[in-house]
Amino acid sequence: MLTPTRPRTHAEFSHQHAGHCESGVASALLRHSGFDISESMAFGLSSGLAFAYLPFVKLSGLPLIAYRTQPRALIKGLRKPLGVDFSFETFSGPERGQARLDELLAQGHVVGLQTSVYWLPYFPPEMRFHFNAHNLLVYGKEGDEYLISDPVFEAPVRCKVEDLNRSRFAKGVLAPKGLLYMLNRPADQTEVSPAALRKAVAKTCRGMLAPVPIAGVKGMRLLASKFEKLPNADPATADFIGHLVRMQEEIGTGGAGFRFIYAAFLQEAADRAGNNAWADSADRLIEIGDGWRALALSIARMIRARDPMDTGRLAQMLRGQADAEEALFRALAKTTG
Amino acid sequence: MDLQEVPQERNTTLDGQRKVVYAKDAQGRLRLAPSQGWEVEEIVTTQALSSLHHLSTQALEQVRTGQASSLAYWMHERRMDEALLAQSTGFWRWRVRRHLKPQPFASLSASQLERYAQALGLSVNALKTVPT
Numbered sequence: 001m002l003t004p005t006r007p008r009t010h011a012e013f014s015h016q017h018a019g020h021c022e023s024g025v026a027s028a029l030l031r032h033s034g035f036d037i038s039e040s041m042a043f044g045l046s047s048g049l050a051f052a053y054l055p056f057v058k059l060s061g062l063p064l065i066a067y068r069t070q071p072r073a074l075i076k077g078l079r080k081p082l083g084v085d086f087s088f089e090t091f092s093g094p095e096r097g098q099a100r101l102d103e104l105l106a107q108g109h110v111v112g113l114q115t116s117v118y119w120l121p122y123f124p125p126e127m128r129f130h131f132n133a134h135n136l137l138v139y140g141k142e143g144d145e146y147l148i149s150d151p152v153f154e155a156p157v158r159c160k161v162e163d164l165n166r167s168r169f170a171k172g173v174l175a176p177k178g179l180l181y182m183l184n185r186p187a188d189q190t191e192v193s194p195a196a197l198r199k200a201v202a203k204t205c206r207g208m209l210a211p212v213p214i215a216g217v218k219g220m221r222l223l224a225s226k227f228e229k230l231p232n233a234d235p236a237t238a239d240f241i242g243h244l245v246r247m248q249e250e251i252g253t254g255g256a257g258f259r260f261i262y263a264a265f266l267q268e269a270a271d272r273a274g275n276n277a278w279a280d281s282a283d284r285l286i287e288i289g290d291g292w293r294a295l296a297l298s299i300a301r302m303i304r305a306r307d308p309m310d311t312g313r314l315a316q317m318l319r320g321q322a323d324a325e326e327a328l329f330r331a332l333a334k335t336t337g
Numbered sequence: 338m339d340l341q342e343v344p345q346e347r348n349t350t351l352d353g354q355r356k357v358v359y360a361k362d363a364q365g366r367l368r369l370a371p372s373q374g375w376e377v378e379e380i381v382t383t384q385a386l387s388s389l390h391h392l393s394t395q396a397l398e399q400v401r402t403g404q405a406s407s408l409a410y411w412m413h414e415r416r417m418d419e420a421l422l423a424q425s426t427g428f429w430r431w432r433v434r435r436h437l438k439p440q441p442f443a444s445l446s447a448s449q450l451e452r453y454a455q456a457l458g459l460s461v462n463a464l465k466t467v468p469t
Contacts, residue, residue, distance in 0.1 A: 017357050019369065040359070040367070060418060118416065119458070124352030126386060130421055154355055154371070166458065171424040239388055242381035250378045252356060255338060260359035264367035286361060290338060293377075300377040303384050 013110055013139040015149040015156045019254025019261055021135040022074040024151025025112050032110050033186040044265025046077025047203040049258055052215050053223040059173055062243045067257030071133040081196035083188035090177040094165040097178030110139045114179040116170030122157040132174040152252045194273035198336045205333035220322035227315040238303045245296045256289030277335045288324045340370055348374025350382045389416050400467050406442030410467045415457050425456035
């Protein structure tokens with residue numbers, strides 16, 4: 001999986017369908033530079049798994065619920081373990097942002113962008129929400145269209161210059177400000193070291209077990225308490241609990257809020273480091289992921305009134321997830337010492 | 338989730354696109370597997386869209402009865418709220434809220450109308466009217 005290949009030119013860029021936009025972009029940039037890495041390995045190596053419930057950050061009136069680390073962390077998190085370097089640039093306005101993108105494309109670079117999903121016309125209309133932290137790669141330009149490799153799409157797509165500019169300079173929470181990034185220095189090693197894997201796993205364990213009320217398993221328990229306070233009869237309750245499922249499944253997480261991607265990483269890491277304990281943890285995490293999917297199913301059934309709305313039961317399921325994840329990450333933390 | 342359990346429920350919200358998820362093969366290894374959608378996702382997305390749709394039809398009704406400006410309709414039609422429209426135009430939020438009323442909206446200058454039209458991806462003429 002991790003054998004080095006020769007660097008490719010931009011004409012040879014090969015699109016690969018991924019479970020999530022940012023880990024898809026990060027692994028695609030590395031593969032293009034000649035360092036073959038899977039999406040799940042990139043996700044795990046950058047310690048991407050997390051949980052956060054931020055009641056004070058509102059997206060369309062609903063709190064931020066995240067199953068992964070903050071935007072850009074999946075890219076930046078690869079710097080240390082692989083010795084790579086990414087450069088990031090933001091711009092004051094669309095003219096400058098477009099000029100720089102065009103310049104880099106003309107030089108043959110493959111460029112990553114942060115964009116707003118709402119203003120990308122190639123997205124299905126029903127998926128176009130004002131979400132500003134969507135990542136994609138631009139690998140060329142033909143006439144007034146950019147050639148785009150959007151990792152969550154099956155095949156490469158095209159986007160008009162005007163539309164992409166609008167999307168790059170959308171305003172609001174997590175505004176992209178035209179952010180573009182690229183790989184500056186390729187990996188200084190030919191494969192991922194077991195030491196880097198241990199460090200990455202340890203960091204994820206610390207995050208999941210952090211003594212902070214809004215993060216990790218404590219964040220899940222805080223959200224469970226919030227669930228209990230939602231009145232069953234209030235129509236806004238359906239919006240709130242549905243929002244959890246959208247963040248967990250719909251936005252592109254590889255299933256179960258990144259739990260399956262991370263389990264895939266643990267399997268690969270177990271092979272690389274010859275660590276059987278990680279393979280066992282992967283199996284447990286797959287079961288925990290199935291638990292998250294069961295929670296999503298219960299929520300959907302309540303929204304559709306196939307089951308009576310019962311936020312107490314959902315809170316109980318969420319606490320079950322928190323308990324299972326706490327046990328898993330405590331055990332996993334012991335394997336990294 | 339096993340490979341054969343990967344949902345293929347042809348979600349209308351995906352518009353024919355497939356996404357990929359990670360699922361377990363017969364050897365217990367996780368692999369990328371394409372999915373045509375899961376009804377659960379369709380339900381929650383439809384729920385979110387219908388809440389937004391409700392806001393825009395409500396606004397449309399208020400525009401017709403003279404209680405709201407066409408800006409109120411277009412803000413919701415573009416799936417925005419006051420906070421996002423304020424950030425997108427550079428107007429203070431209290432000013433945006435005022436402009437959602439017919440009289441203050443009618444007295445906007447051409448350049449102020451242009452700011453709203455630009456943020457909403459509309460022409461100024463379209464911004465001043467609502468669908469019949």
